[in-house]
Amino acid sequence: MKKFLLPGLLLIVLFSTVDVTAQNLLYRNIPLEVNRQRLDKVLEILSNKGNFYFSYSSSIVKKDSIISINTNNKTLKEVLEQIFSSGYEFIESGNYIIIRKAPIRLTMVTNRAVQEERVYSVSGFVYDEQTGHAIREASVYEKRLLAATLTNQEGFFKLKLKSGRKSTAELTLSKEFYADTSVVIEPRHSQQLTITMLPLENEAERTIITPEDYEVAEAAVPPLEVKEKDTIVAAPVAAITDSAQVERTGMGRFLLSAKQKIQSINLKKFFTTRPFQASLVPGLGSHGKMSGQVVNNFSLNVLGGYTAGTNGIEIGGWFNIDKKDVKYAQFAGWFNVVGGQMKGIQVAGINNTVLDTVKAMQAAGVGNFVKGRFNGFQVGGVYNHVADSVKGVQAAGVANFARKKLSGVQIAGVANISNKETRGAQIAGVLNYSKRLKGLQIGLINIADTSDGYSIGLINVILKGYHKLSFSTHELMDVNVAFKTGNSKLYSILEAAIQSNSDEKIYSFGYGLGREMPLNKKKSVTFNPELHSQYLYLGSWDYTNILNRLHLNLNIKLGKFISIFAGPAVSVYMSDQKTGFKGYHFPGPPGGYKHFTISDKVTGWFGWNAGINFF
Incomplete structure (x- = not known):
């Protein structure tokens, strides 16, 4: 047994020595001879x-x-x-040597007052741990009391605190691009502190050098000739972290102070809750400078308020600005701005702005703006804008806009726009637009890229739909020109016609609707019922002469862009014209066709229709 013990111990010592040697990279002897070479080389x-x-x-x-x-x-x-100055340190981690600035180890210095005070002050300076430079605009705050301040240009701060029953208190320091720092203080005594903060490392600026990066050249590399000159190294510009977005809205930029915006950026990770808050204007209220970090159950803003959010009811005389979510009710005389989600009911005299999703009833005297999805009922006196999908109802005096899918109804005095798909209805006084229509459009002008629904209006344009230029004739008019647009389910017809006989002249214009119904698989033969309504000019505009016709056409395609059609027609003519004018047709029914009388002003007859379609 003993003869195996000694070799075993030797092996353990040997491997331990190898492991220690492998780990102590910084204490290896490495010969180096370079002359005027770049540091990275x-x-x-x-x-x-x-x-x-x-x-x-x-x-x-x-x-x-x-x-x-x-x-x-x-x-x-x-x-x-020897290569670097004294301001650097070298840390070994596995097979890596990490080079970084040596931190300046500033000890916290406390000048403590002997006498206890009911309201005591904490003051001091804040420095960068690596450079020793003063840090300005750092937030210094006490979380329990919601007391906060910012450091000035010299890194100085002063904060007044109320004494409590606890034997210790804690200050927290936060600054963008720095790690949060907490300092335990002794309450009831005024004191002065010196505090350092450690900057966060920007991973995008990290450089890794591997053994393979250096390749020995066959010939000696001559030393680099460099003229002596001063070198100015620009400080790295780090990307600005996105904090609450409400500060960047128009109202946020106008109504919030620079210090409030800086505080919001510094404290983007700290939020707390309270049952109630009241304020006169942002920053002047029960939560003071920390109002933007507090979510309240009930919030009352006499003129306006700036909070982290609401979980209950918020009322503002002029405005409410919330960085995060709001539920369940928010009312403002002028406007509401919410950086998170809105659930419940939101009412404003002028405008509601929500930078996330909405699941609510939203009403504004002028307009509503939602950056995320909307689900509910939205009413705007002028305009509603949703930058995502809409599920529900949008109603506006002028226009509605949905950037993505619409599942519901848009009603507007002038225009509705659904930038993607519409499953529902668009009703507008002038214009409706949807990229993909799978519902109903009613308006003067209806436009869609593709349609599997119905467009009813004076002009219906389906870009990838039904388009025909038609020339036809029938028993009353020699030449009839019509433009048919829409889809096969329903297309609109804009038409004009003329009877060229010098003694029987007729001029007409009108509108119609039609449908294409295929009779075979190739859709080369279709049945096209069409309803037309035309005004006939018979020598004077003082009379009303309306010709309504039902065409039952059989359409045969001769090629991709041409087809012919013909079929019977039924006409119903309404006129209050009692006398004719020289050179114009009178009365309404054509000669040679048996007609039937419905009333003294309404006459009907059976006729025909034939023509050719292009496109």
């Missing part, structure tokens, strides 16, 4: 010789610095300390 040489990786932020390492060094008996740490 020198790091590549070291990485290749030691078979490890370098990791650093390009914002703190001047890669184009020129290095000359000749050493044979120094550790990697000593070599790096």
